[in-house]
Amino acid sequence: MTVFPKNLLVYKAKEGFSITEEDLKCCLSDFAFVDCGPSDKAKTGxxxxxxxxxMYHCHGNQDFLLKYCKQERKINASAFNQMLTRTVSAMEEEDxxxxxxxxxxxxxxxxxxxILPNALPVNDYINLYIIESGKYIAIDSANHNKAETVLALLRKSLGSLPVIPLLGDTPAETVITEWVRSGETPAGIVLGNSAKLKSILDDGPIIGVKSADLSSEEIQxxxxxxAMVREVGIDFQDRVAFSLTDGMQIKGLKFSDEIKDQNEDIPKEDVLARLDADLALVFGEIKTLISTVFSSFSKAK
Structure with missing residues (x-):
């Protein structure tokens, strides 16, 4: 079990909207996860x-962690379609x-x-971080469709969830392309050695580079x-490393040993205390990313 996210999609709530512990206490239990029954293809909760x-974990008075689960009975589509074709052909021949x-x-x-009752169910878990009483919501996913599914369940649970993706005033691809072109980045942001570029032409190729000098003549x-930069590796304040996309997705998030080792003094048998302490670090880093990295796109001209 870990509370450290691997990816992040961040959403901002409408001004004046808030989520309280009482809201979560009252609303989440009605949408608690239940395992698939024999005839169910999928269940969420x-x-x-x-x-x-x-059904939630509260850190302080304004930050909360929720855990979404989707259980799905996996059926091999190709094998099923072959079985269906054979069955239909046999009945057509008979009739x-x-x-x-x-x-x-x-x-x-x-x-x-x-087939469904014999298909093994597979669980998919996604952590959702409610920040500052819902001012921001961060989801541990790099997939917008998955994130929207999680938000839809939270919206259904609470009755209302007026949130939109956290974006800047300037298109992200314009900002990160300028970072790579000029080599100039906001304080604390250091470009890594990986990127994806794509020509503005519709049929232009996608160029991926790894372990490369982004200031090289070839990239420039x-x-x-x-060509516009669609994704770029970033090392933020020597604390977290990740790839930032033109859709404001944070992918492949890696926390430094300096962060992860901060709670090593907590005994391993005290699992809840360690998880809560780790969660405090996670909330702190997400808030810093929002206030520093994401705000850079609003200030860019």
């Missing part, structure tokens, strides 16, 4: 982050006529109901010929 009775769409759909549903030439 909230789990206790720290395997306690509470001496082609089956219509309604009949094929009925066969598909019957096959699915037979691509930018000079109308």
């Amino acid at each position: 909230w789990l206790s982050p720290f395997s306690t009775e509470q 001496g006529r082609p089956l219509n769409k309604r009949q094929k759909d009925q066969i598909r549903d019957e096959l699915l109901s037979d 030439a691509h930018i000079a010929h109308n």
Whole structure:
């Protein structure tokens, strides 16, 4: 179990909106996760982050951790379609006529109901961080669709969730391209050695570089010929490293040993205390990223 995120998508709430501990205490239990039944293909819901009775974990008075779970019975689509084709062909041969769409759909549903109870369920967990009573919400995912699914459950749980992706005034691709072109970045932000570039032309190739000097003539030439930086590696304050995309996704987030070692003095058997202490570090770093990295896009001209 870890509270350190690997990816982050950050959302900002409408001014005046807030989430309190009382809101979570009252609303989350109605949407608690329940395992798939024999005929269920998928189930979603909230789990206790720290395997306690509470469906959330409160750090301080304004920061909360939630744990989303999706359980899905995985069926190999290719194998299932082959089985469906064989079954339909056999029935058509037996009847001496082609089956219509309604009949094929009925066969598909019957096959699915037979297979589902024996399909092994797979769980997918996503942590959600509520920051400053909901002023910001950060989700441990680099996939916008997955993040929106988690937000949809929180919106359904609370009854309202007026949030939008946290974006700047200037398109992110414009800002990070200028960082790479000029080599000048805001204080605390150091460019790494990886990037993805793409030509502004619709059929232009995507160029990925790793372990490279981003100030090299080759990279600068691509930018000079109308390539935009779509993703760039960043080392932030020697504390966290990640890739930042033109969609404001933080991917491959790695916390430094300096951060992770801060709580080594807490006994390993005191699991909850260690998790809470680690969570305090996580909230602190997310807030710093928001106030420093994300704000750079609003200030860029």
